[in-house]
Amino acid sequence: MKHATEYLTFETPHRRDYVNITDRVEAFVRESGIQHGLVLVNPMHITAAVYVNDAESGLIQDFDDWLERLAPHEPVSAYRHNVGEDNADAHLKRQLMGHQVVLPITDGRLDLGPWEQVFYAEFDGRRRKRVVLKAIGD
Amino acid sequence: MKHATEYLTFETPHRRDYVNITDRVEAFVRESGIQHGLVLVNPMHITAAVYVNDAESGLIQDFDDWLERLAPHEPVSAYRHNVGEDNADAHLKRQLMGHQVVLPITDGRLDLGPWEQVFYAEFDGRRRKRVVLKAIGD
Amino acid sequence: MKHATEYLTFETPHRRDYVNITDRVEAFVRESGIQHGLVLVNPMHITAAVYVNDAESGLIQDFDDWLERLAPHEPVSAYRHNVGEDNADAHLKRQLMGHQVVLPITDGRLDLGPWEQVFYAEFDGRRRKRVVLKAIGD
Numbered sequence: 143m144k145h146a147t148e149y150l151t152f153e154t155p156h157r158r159d160y161v162n163i164t165d166r167v168e169a170f171v172r173e174s175g176i177q178h179g180l181v182l183v184n185p186m187h188i189t190a191a192v193y194v195n196d197a198e199s200g201l202i203q204d205f206d207d208w209l210e211r212l213a214p215h216e217p218v219s220a221y222r223h224n225v226g227e228d229n230a231d232a233h234l235k236r237q238l239m240g241h242q243v244v245l246p247i248t249d250g251r252l253d254l255g256p257w258e259q260v261f262y263a264e265f266d267g268r269r270r271k272r273v274v275l276k277a278i279g280d
Numbered sequence: 281m282k283h284a285t286e287y288l289t290f291e292t293p294h295r296r297d298y299v300n301i302t303d304r305v306e307a308f309v310r311e312s313g314i315q316h317g318l319v320l321v322n323p324m325h326i327t328a329a330v331y332v333n334d335a336e337s338g339l340i341q342d343f344d345d346w347l348e349r350l351a352p353h354e355p356v357s358a359y360r361h362n363v364g365e366d367n368a369d370a371h372l373k374r375q376l377m378g379h380q381v382v383l384p385i386t387d388g389r390l391d392l393g394p395w396e397q398v399f400y401a402e403f404d405g406r407r408r409k410r411v412v413l414k415a416i417g418d
Numbered sequence: 419m420k421h422a423t424e425y426l427t428f429e430t431p432h433r434r435d436y437v438n439i440t441d442r443v444e445a446f447v448r449e450s451g452i453q454h455g456l457v458l459v460n461p462m463h464i465t466a467a468v469y470v471n472d473a474e475s476g477l478i479q480d481f482d483d484w485l486e487r488l489a490p491h492e493p494v495s496a497y498r499h500n501v502g503e504d505n506a507d508a509h510l511k512r513q514l515m516g517h518q519v520v521l522p523i524t525d526g527r528l529d530l531g532p533w534e535q536v537f538y539a540e541f542d543g544r545r546r547k548r549v550v551l552k553a554i555g556d
Contacts, residue, residue, distance in 0.1 A: 143281045143419045143556050145454040147524055178283040179416055180320055180382075182456055182520050186531025188471045194379060195326045195371055200360035204368050205375075212350065212488065222476030230480050233471055237481075240379050241470060241516050244320050244456075246414035248285055253412060255324025274529060276522035278455055278555055279416055280281050281419045316421040317554055318458055318520075332517060333464045333509055338498035342506050343513075350488065378517050382458050384552035386423055391550060393462025417554055418419050 146174035148275045149186075154267035157215075160202045161262040163192075163273070164254075167245070170275045171252045179279015181252070184242040186274055189232035189266035191239035197259040209235045209265075232265035239263050247279055284312035286413045287324075292405035295353075298340045299400040301330075301411070302392075305383070308413045309390045317417015319390070322380040324412055327370035327404035329377035335397040347373045347403075370403035377401050385417055422450035424551045425462075430543035433491075436478045437538040439468075439549070440530075443521070446551045447528045455555015457528070460518040462550055465508035465542035467515035473535040485511045485541075508541035515539055523555055 148170050152161065163183075171181055183192045195201070213234035221230030243260065246253040262273060286308050290299065301321075309319055321330045333339070351372035359368030381398065384391040400411060424446050428437065439459075447457055459468045471477070489510035497506030519536065522529040538549060 145556055147454065147522070147529075178285070178414075180318065180414060180456065182522055184520075184522060186534060188531075188533050193375060195375070196361075198361060200363065201368060201371055204359045204361050205372070208351065208372055213484065221480045223472075223474060223480050225476065230477060233477055234481070234484055237469060237471070237515055239375055242519065243380065244322075244382050244520050246285070246320055246322060246412050248412075248414070253285075253414070255326070255410065257326050258324060272531065274522050274524075276454075276456065276524070276529070280283055316423070316552075318456065318552060331513060333513070334499075336499060338501065339506060339509055342497045342499050343510070346489065346510055377513055381518065382460075382520050384423070384458055384460060384550050386550075386552070391423075391552070393464075393548065395464050396462060418421055 144176050144279060146277045150273040152262060152271045154264045157267050158206060159264045159267050162197050162259055163262050164260045167260050168252045171247050174277045176247050176277050176279040177250045179247045179277055181245050181247055181277040183260060184274050186272045189229050189236060190271055191236040191263040192242050193239045193261050193263060194243050194258050196257055209238060212238060229266040235265045282314050282417060284415045288411040290400060290409045292402045295405050296344060297402045297405050300335050300397055301400050302398045305398050306390045309385050312415045314385050314415050314417040315388045317385045317415055318382055319385055319415040320382050321398060322412050324410045327367050327374060328409055329374040329401040330380050331377045331399050331401060332381050332396050334395055347376060350376060367404040373403045420452050420555060422553045426549040428538060428547045430540045433543050434482060435540045435543050438473050438535055439538050440536045443536050444528045447523050447553060450553045452523050452553050452555040453526045455523045455553055456520055457523055457553040458520050459536060460550050462548045465505050465512060466547055467512040467539040468518050469515045469537050469539060470519050470534050472533055485514060488514060505542040511541045
């Protein structure tokens with residue numbers, strides 16, 4: 143069995159940002175030398191998510207509007223968590239987006255469908271965050 | 281280490297459909313010969329989800345009503361993605377349902393609880409879609 | 419390749435409860451002897467979820483309020499599933515929280531970020547439920 147681990151670092155300019163990390167996951171898989179296996183892409187912070195969806199700017203704005211509607215940032219005081227904090231909504235938004243993904247490795251490559259793109263979604267940015275990549279396989 | 285890969289194909293008759301694929305995942309696990317491991321069940325399209333829940337027709341209708349309430353199809357023009365498209369809601373609905381699942385293999389069998397059933401949820405059907413099954417283990 | 423399996427049992431006192439199981443997952447990983455791999459933490463029941471987020475009591479109350487707003491328990495009769503049942507909302511809530519998690523094992527330890535804590539979220543408690551832990555790796 144082979145395994146590989148890498149940590150990506152992010153410090154996004156805005157409170158909320160959506161960063162396409164597909165190339166970085168693909169490079170990690172290639173360099174791992176794993177031919178068949180699984181790769182976990184997991185944010186190590188609880189106000190961010192990794193998700194798979196479309197790299198289309200209109201849809202990314204739709205996601206952002208929708209997340210803000212279902213888990214609004216304001217009023218900040220509506221959340222019990224927001225005592226000396228203002229990021230309770232970020233904890234909720236990351237659950238809505240599904241937190242993390244596991245992706246297949248086939249014939250040494252990330253085995254994605256035609257439109258699947260891997261995104262890092264930041265909901266409480268302007269600080270240093272990490273994502274762990276962990277691959278195992280043959 | 282053993283590994284196995286299979287692609288399931290779907291072309292559902294309606295825009296939204298819920299297809300129980302438990303038998304197909306179980307058959308895949310059995311044929312893989314893996315005794316202990318993990319199996320990823322991942323839709324390769326970004327307007328569909330794989331989820332685990334109850335095979336009860338009332339609940340499936342409840343899910344459908346609820347998804348339509350939280351991420352409505354209409355008005356189509358409310359979404360920026362819908363320029364020459366009408367499936368923005370499908371991208372959102374699939375995130376609500378959690379996108380994908382990873383399931384345990386124990387003693388050569390899919391290790392499910394008494395009511396756990398694996399579903400393919402289609403939110404933009406009437407076209408050809410694929411789900412990848414990827415198992416690794418011993 | 420190494421593998422390990424364990425079943426945790428819960429019978430929570432309330433309909434909805436949030437139980438921090440980080441210590442139990444960490445102990446399981448240590449005892450598995452696996453140095454590099456993945457661990458799946460999966461509820462075997464479809465009215466519960468396993469999620470990763472903050473162990474802060476205000477936030478847990480925020481989650482509970484928010485889940486009740488997006489997938490309310492009442493009116494019970496609003497759900498088609500609730501014929502001789504009253505737990506349809508629990509099936510929906512568990513999807514919102516993301517159902518399950520897969521976590522990395524690095525150097526023999528659960529590889530979590532500074533605030534990542536693993537929770538068992540019960541949405542239809544006062545009965546016996548199980549969570550399966552399945553680790554594979556080297």
